[in-house]
Amino acid sequence: MQLLRSRDHHDKVSHYCAEEGIQWHFSPPSGLHFGGLWEAAVRTAKHHILRVLGENPATLEDRSTLLVQVEECQNSRPITYISEDPGDLQPLTLGYFLVGSSLRALPYYNYQDIPTNRLKQWQLVQKNLDKMENGIFSPTAGES
Secondary structure, rough: HHHOOHHHHHHHHHHHHHHHOOOOOOOOOHHHHHHHHHHHHHHHHHHHHHHHHOOOOOOOHHHHHHHHHHHHHOOOEEEOOOOOOOOOEEEEEHHHHHHHOOOOOOOOOOOOOOOHHHOEEEEEHHHHHHHHHHHOOOOOHHHO
């Protein structure tokens, strides 16, 4: 903690940030309205994670993978279309700015027709994630 309070460290960090063109924008902890866009993204991610997991226990690996998949969903939302050609339905997404192409992962097995009590933990997470992505999620959807 002393390092963070040291004047010398503060000067070094300030100098480095100035050289790299980094500008800090602080938002106070009680001022959630200061960071509208990123706060909305965090709220959306939390909403989807809670909808998928619900009250089901999940391992750290399950949660990490789910977080990456929710991030992929958020970064794959269309901003606009790339071309004006009506036959080209490929949208411009945040993923194009991050990696230069679509972030959509390979398709995985559809667990929708399998009763929940027959699924393993990760299969249940995938089933609920599929429901979330397809817009058919309801609070009782996991109770097959």
